[in-house]
Amino acid sequence: MSLAAVEKAMWDLGASVENRERFGAFPDEFLAKYPLNAAERDMLKSWDVRRLTDQGCDPMLAMMTWNAVVGGDQTPEYMRRMNTPPSE
Amino acid sequence: MHLGQIVAGFLLPHDPLMASMPDAPPPEKVANCREAFARISNRLHELEIDTVIVIGDDHYTLHGPSCIPRYMIGVGDVEGPVEQWLGIERRVVPNNSPLAEHIMRYGFEHGVDWTVSKTLEFDHSIGVPVEYVVKPVPGIRTIPIYINSGFAPFISSRRAYEVGRNVGLAVAEWDGNERIAVLGTGGISHWVGMAKMGTVNEVWDRHVIEFVERGDAASLIALTDEEIIREAGNGGLEIKNWIFAMGVLGPLVGEVIAYEAVPEWICGCGFMELKAA
Numbered sequence: 001m002s003l004a005a006v007e008k009a010m011w012d013l014g015a016s017v018e019n020r021e022r023f024g025a026f027p028d029e030f031l032a033k034y035p036l037n038a039a040e041r042d043m044l045k046s047w048d049v050r051r052l053t054d055q056g057c058d059p060m061l062a063m064m065t066w067n068a069v070v071g072g073d074q075t076p077e078y079m080r081r082m083n084t085p086p087s088e
Numbered sequence: 089m090h091l092g093q094i095v096a097g098f099l100l101p102h103d104p105l106m107a108s109m110p111d112a113p114p115p116e117k118v119a120n121c122r123e124a125f126a127r128i129s130n131r132l133h134e135l136e137i138d139t140v141i142v143i144g145d146d147h148y149t150l151h152g153p154s155c156i157p158r159y160m161i162g163v164g165d166v167e168g169p170v171e172q173w174l175g176i177e178r179r180v181v182p183n184n185s186p187l188a189e190h191i192m193r194y195g196f197e198h199g200v201d202w203t204v205s206k207t208l209e210f211d212h213s214i215g216v217p218v219e220y221v222v223k224p225v226p227g228i229r230t231i232p233i234y235i236n237s238g239f240a241p242f243i244s245s246r247r248a249y250e251v252g253r254n255v256g257l258a259v260a261e262w263d264g265n266e267r268i269a270v271l272g273t274g275g276i277s278h279w280v281g282m283a284k285m286g287t288v289n290e291v292w293d294r295h296v297i298e299f300v301e302r303g304d305a306a307s308l309i310a311l312t313d314e315e316i317i318r319e320a321g322n323g324g325l326e327i328k329n330w331i332f333a334m335g336v337l338g339p340l341v342g343e344v345i346a347y348e349a350v351p352e353w354i355c356g357c358g359f360m361e362l363k364a365a
Contacts, residue, residue: 004153011152053281058239060322061148063281072173082283 096269097362104212113352124346124359125220144213162208169215184229194258237328252335272333274326293356300342
């Protein structure tokens, strides 16, 4: 897993409204500029924060990015996902 | 207490939810925390403090994975906080640039290769204490210091203490007549973005407080990062900010101002003053 690239994509999303708008409209196009594999792209597109952090992404970065992209008022959903073990 | 021009030291939270969700906890806990902030602010006023050195940490709000400074000092323009959702108005905060640059130069000459910010935009770790403790006292200047206690690779607790000591020695050689206070911010237990977010380990928090009460920096430094994360979450590592402040101040003991376990603010909130034994 290219963990650094995943974290870079997350941080870029948290840091820029323009990036978030582009990701929201064209997620595959936005993520194409990062060296990510298909599984990594899927985790980001689905905001599978549990799997992202299980695989080593920083939880603080995961939450900050979630707040920026999904919304700070969606913390209960973030916590539900964090406390739901991956199915496989 | 005589440590060069440093005349006071305090340890306190920088929990952003105190600003963004001020009334979420039970009223008595809110009142106790607000009173603790006010008490520290009053002490700054009583002691005629004109410069504070505030120790905070990045939360992936200032720097991304492309550059992670281990320790950084703001020597020039200071402005913030950067997070609009805090509800704290962004503003320019006056720095004491001559003293900040002296600390920087002293570090360069004595084994501390600071990352230097000439135009620092700070986050809640500086913004919350400045808003609630410093801002109410007119005329105080703020020297911001960031150490990397928020996300990996973490500064070691030993190094945090050593760099703090270096700052204390730098101030002792400063020929200005400022009256300086040190604010170590953050902690105590909290799990930021982790599955246990909202948990507070009051027992562990009170162990940390006991170490500070005894002035026992060595026992705090001896706690491994793995142990801290297990018992107090990734946010518990912010006790490195406290350790840094203890390094600046040298051998002192701690006096509890207040402690509240506040799950609504996802944090154990500890307020202490460091004093001569």
